[in-house]
Amino acid sequence: MNNSTTVTISAAAAAAGAAIKRRKKLNQYQSLIPGLPDDIAQICLSHVQPSTLYSVCHSWRRLVYSSSFPCFLSVYSLLKPSQSEKNSVDFANFDPVSAKWTLLPPPPLNPPLRILLRHPSFISRHLPIQSVSVSGNFVLLAATTDPLLPALSNPLVFNPRTGKWSNGPQLATPRRWCAAGASHGVVYVASGVGSHYNPEVARSVEKWDMNRNNRNHIWEKMNCLKDGKFSREAIEAVGWRGKLCMVNVKGDAAKEGIIYDVESDTWQEMPEGMLMGWKGPAAAMEEEIIYTVDESKGALRKYDHRRDCWLDILENEMLKGARHMAAAGGRVCVVSGGGEGIVVVDVVAELPRLVVVETPVGFQVLDVHILPRISQLDSE
């Protein structure tokens, strides 16, 4: 009896002690920059790199993730478990400031999206999954589902600002793969293959203007391609200076190149220098500068359109076998066929330098995009 009373009193005392401690902690609130009002401090700190602010103290860290702080860029990738032969694909985000990978919610589809990655007819590689970054959104456009049918009849859009998925307009012919790209907020889908090869589809070109605020989102037909030469593979059409540039075969093999001019809705031949140097994945930084990786040499290059040639930036073993890349905010991210690690090159520093972001243990990276960080609710 005595014991239980003693215990009760101690518990009450402990609770009171904890309450006092909490109050003390709140009173120990420190201003962002001692000596300055917080609203002025916030503006000053917004001029500093988030990674610098992240390590100083909790309040500076919270500021980095608040809605009043300029949104920094982060990496988005589709991941696949490396050991398993299962066809499971996860969508994940790497936050470079906290150096953390987070799994993102899958598209809320019923039945859920089932993407086929491997099929006996395509032994050596994964079936393509195609996505495009458009105006700060991740747009999933084409993939395969069992039994070798298009997985998506309309694009699925992930908006980091809301953290939510939405549906794009239905495609008249859903694709298992196609030539996909974006220019100034407009998505283009050309050629490719639907449930089976169709010569009309192989020459078709359609666009979806994501800039439109009204609800009338549709795919509009544009001028066709001359032939179906661009239907063989999943092709990335790189948006650059009001044009879309693409080649019809991946890697270091002989290929054809073509350029679509958005304003005139016409197709032109790709300049020879540009074509000769396009030997791997390519991506454009802010649609102004095109970068490519020569996958056999592991060489990162950028295109000089005045002289129609590619300029070397750096060469590194880790860039060999490059399959996908993205370019934004002064960084070029490259993923190789093995899917182990994402190579990040800082191309704006005086001496370009390289960092490797390791993929989460047990996973392979299938592609890479650079988009604004996920907006978090100001919960703190």
Place this chain on the structure above:
Amino acid sequence: MITLQSSDKDVFEIEQSILIQSGTIKNMVEDDFTFIPLPSVDTETLIKIIEYMKKHADKTDSKEKNIKEFDKDFMKKTLNELFALVFAANYLHISSLLELLYPSIADRIKDKITEAIRQIFSIRCDFTPEEERRIIMDNKWAHEGTEIEGTLD
């Protein structure tokens, strides 16, 4: 001519045309005030503010390079002086001076290591030892040639 009085009770007579760069003073002048007490700005800071406004009053093209040089030198002050200036410029609504001060204060933070930042700005580190360890290991995104460990959270 308008008379400004600092918190130290020193007075300064300045032309209206120069002082209207301050939104606060402009409003008071429009309400016909000719004597403006500034209880939150001390003499030292007020002298600097007046110096800034005098230089920026004449914005003809030929003076532009001159003004840029002045601005660069003007920001070469101690952190405490910059803080006093940003307080005053904020109160007086001098937007061009504020636009100059914000990045200048930020420059005192950039490219410094974490511990140096905390010392310079008198910021208490409130991370647990475990959190501190994680920061040192993880935050290498901007640094060259190092692998960053990634675990799925």
